Amino acid sequence: MKMMVARAVLAFTVIASLLGVVGLTPSVAQAATPDEIEAAIDAGLEWLASHQNADGSWGASDRAARTGLAVLKFETHATFMGMSPFDPAYIYSSNVEAGLGYILDNCHEVAIGPQDGNDPDTNGNGIGVKAHDPSSVHHEMYETGIVLMAISASQSPDRVVASGSQTGRFYREVAQDIVDFIAWAQYDAPNCYEGGWRYQANYHDSDNSISGYVTLGLHYAVSGPPWGFGLTVPAWVYTQLNTFIDNVQDSVDGEQSDGGSWYVPCSWAWVNILKTGNLLSEMALVGDTQATGRVQDALDYMERHWNDGNADPGWKWSWNPGGPSGQPHYQACFTTMKGFQALGIDEIEVGGSPVNWYDEMADAIVKSQNADGSWPADYWGDSQLSTCWAMLTLQKAAPPALELEPTFDTNPVGTNHTVTATYKVAGQPQSGVQVNFEVVTGPNAGESGSDITDANGVATFTYTGNGGTGTDSIVATAVDASGAELISARASKEWTQPSTAIPAITTWGIAAAIVALGALAIMLRRRHAHQTA
Ligand SMILES: [Ca+2]
Ligand SMILES: [Ca+2]
Ligand SMILES: [Ca+2]
Known part of the structure; x- marks a missing residue:
């Protein structure tokens, strides 16, 4: 008899697939x-x-x-x-x-x-x-x-x-x-x-x-x-x-x-x-x-x-x-x-x-x-x-087992983003459980935090998108009463260029690259949305 430990790997969604298209996440061998x-x-x-x-x-x-x-x-x-x-x-x-x-x-x-x-x-x-x-x-x-x-x-x-x-x-x-x-x-x-x-x-x-x-x-x-x-x-x-x-x-x-x-x-x-x-x-x-x-x-x-x-x-x-x-x-x-x-x-x-x-x-x-x-x-x-x-x-x-919301969201760079994890067992909210959050890929990869679930089984995590444009992939984990690790499906957060931001002259090259990458992502997303129309 062995313990299965869930690991924060490879929960692909269509959103993650799109990231793969633009080369922001590694592909899986074999x-x-x-x-x-x-x-x-x-x-x-x-x-x-x-x-x-x-x-x-x-x-x-x-x-x-x-x-x-x-x-x-x-x-x-x-x-x-x-x-x-x-x-x-x-x-x-x-x-x-x-x-x-x-x-x-x-x-x-x-x-x-x-x-x-x-x-x-x-x-x-x-x-x-x-x-x-x-x-x-x-x-x-x-x-x-x-x-x-x-x-x-x-x-x-x-x-x-x-x-x-x-x-x-x-x-x-x-x-x-x-x-x-x-x-x-x-x-x-x-x-x-x-x-x-x-x-x-x-x-x-x-x-x-x-x-x-x-x-x-x-x-x-x-x-x-x-x-x-x-x-x-x-x-x-x-x-x-x-x-x-x-x-x-x-x-x-x-x-x-x-x-x-x-x-x-x-x-x-x-x-x-x-x-x-x-x-x-x-x-x-x-x-x-x-x-x-x-x-x-x-x-x-x-x-x-x-x-x-x-x-x-x-x-x-x-x-x-x-x-x-x-x-x-x-x-x-x-x-x-x-x-x-x-x-x-x-x-x-x-x-x-x-x-x-x-x-x-x-x-x-x-x-x-x-x-x-x-x-x-x-x-x-x-x-x-x-x-x-x-x-x-x-x-x-x-x-x-552990739900993470919103599944997908978009905001300008520099603003705050909050995700909510809900943990229930047999439909009953579980309070007092520590939930760990981590941005596992994307411009803010490495951001992390933790919270204790409240009476509604809810824990939250807020971070500021200071890592530039792109899409973060966020995951929540918790350890249940029996010691087993639970893992949520991944949530995605897309960070876009603020409309009022004027890039400094010294960063024009970087900005152009970011805009080009954003345009590519949008184009791919549109192609994705329309190719089966
Ligand atoms: Ca038997
Ligand atoms: Ca009956
Ligand atoms: Ca009834």
């Missing part, structure tokens, strides 16, 4: 470069946008879920660009608007009440809200969990629903009633299946494929902006989920499945990396950390099977890292990404050597992209789903 990752995402987004149906949906079945994953991708891409997904300047804003419109048109109210003595109706209006394809309710839990992600990641809690059964309500109100529905739909009977979810509400045989998507929806919903609306999940949902986690995890008794996730607790083992990724994010949601024993057991499973050359239980399906035919299992990449991201894990240990999981996955994803921008059909999904899973993995689009 992995997909930031340029390659950015180009892959741009081509993938263009392909995905071109496959949206006229009614705003994607696909021909399970359309609420398919549309939710596509919308989530377009939303998180806007987030990483520092924009609202509804900003008319965002080239995919109309795709987001039409997609969310379709999703909300397919939301349905459900009367809910106490289950096994627990009240799921947090806002006391007697209803929950679910979403599913108009032609089928068969996959309603899977669809509803994904739809909750898409609404939560819209950055728009106060946007008003324009059509359908939820007309006139705020997004945050609809999202809270989706949380209420999920709480109601959790399986309650005190047996092996307690605390999980199946294809339909309150159905026995809870499984850890469906439960993985449902809990990821909850994870987005309880997160602060830009990932979610900071909504409330009843504490007893976590208590029951905790029981499910214990029942679905393979017991450690000296064999290959130890610590991994079964499909259905007690009755259907089928342990693999895909479901163990789900298990890790469920553990994070209920408040486990890297140091928790069962998290270590699950990580041991991931490390033991990391290099398996198959799609089940592994993720290196038809793996050929040296050539173009290598194809990873995209959904397994996605579930692994969200589990590691939720626990703040950058590095694992495989065969005694450190492995940067993101570098390996990003490299395989970029190399296996189709020429038209899509990704090949996955082990459990067609090309459209693969394209969503691949791009969500490439941008690490899942709520981190």
Whole structure:
């Protein structure tokens, strides 16, 4: 058993990719470069946008879920660009608007009440809200969990629903009633299946494929902006989920499945990396950390099977890292990404050597992209789903354990910039925790500070941008109660030339170079914004 220590390395975003383009951050040896990752995402987004149906949906079945994953991708891409997904300047804003419109048109109210003595109706209006394809309710839990992600990641809690059964309500109100529905739909009977979810509400045989998507929806919903609306999940949902986690995890008794996730607790083992990724994010949601024993057991499973050359239980399906035919299992990449991201894990240990999981996955994803921008059909999904899973993995689009805001901001050189870190465990703010902040790259690299979280779990860091123009990359770290290190996603701060500043005559040469570099950055940014229009 070993401790995994997260390190402040290589949390690429599109913004960081742009920095890579202008040469301000070092590229990574033997992995997909930031340029390659950015180009892959741009081509993938263009392909995905071109496959949206006229009614705003994607696909021909399970359309609420398919549309939710596509919308989530377009939303998180806007987030990483520092924009609202509804900003008319965002080239995919109309795709987001039409997609969310379709999703909300397919939301349905459900009367809910106490289950096994627990009240799921947090806002006391007697209803929950679910979403599913108009032609089928068969996959309603899977669809509803994904739809909750898409609404939560819209950055728009106060946007008003324009059509359908939820007309006139705020997004945050609809999202809270989706949380209420999920709480109601959790399986309650005190047996092996307690605390999980199946294809339909309150159905026995809870499984850890469906439960993985449902809990990821909850994870987005309880997160602060830009990932979610900071909504409330009843504490007893976590208590029951905790029981499910214990029942679905393979017991450690000296064999290959130890610590991994079964499909259905007690009755259907089928342990693999895909479901163990789900298990890790469920553990994070209920408040486990890297140091928790069962998290270590699950990580041991991931490390033991990391290099398996198959799609089940592994993720290196038809793996050929040296050539173009290598194809990873995209959904397994996605579930692994969200589990590691939720626990703040950058590095694992495989065969005694450190492995940067993101570098390996990003490299395989970029190399296996189709020429038209899509990704090949996955082990459990067609090309459209693969394209969503691949791009969500490439941008690490899942709520981190330690949130850092604003994700992106711009200010003139010489002014102050403040970032805010929020630390919550199972949705509860953690006070009295020291958070360390550092500018890791950019003109102000080396600036650092620390703060103690307040009653809201919030710590802040302010510094003055005296290092000239360019873009800083900022990261926050903290040590949790169990001694494990948490790391935030990176935030970017762009420093621009003050409009009133007149450079001294002796610095004209430097100023000209700075202006040229700024113009290049702007040009690249515009090219980035328009090349897929
Ligand atoms: Ca309600
Ligand atoms: Ca229930
Ligand atoms: Ca075992």
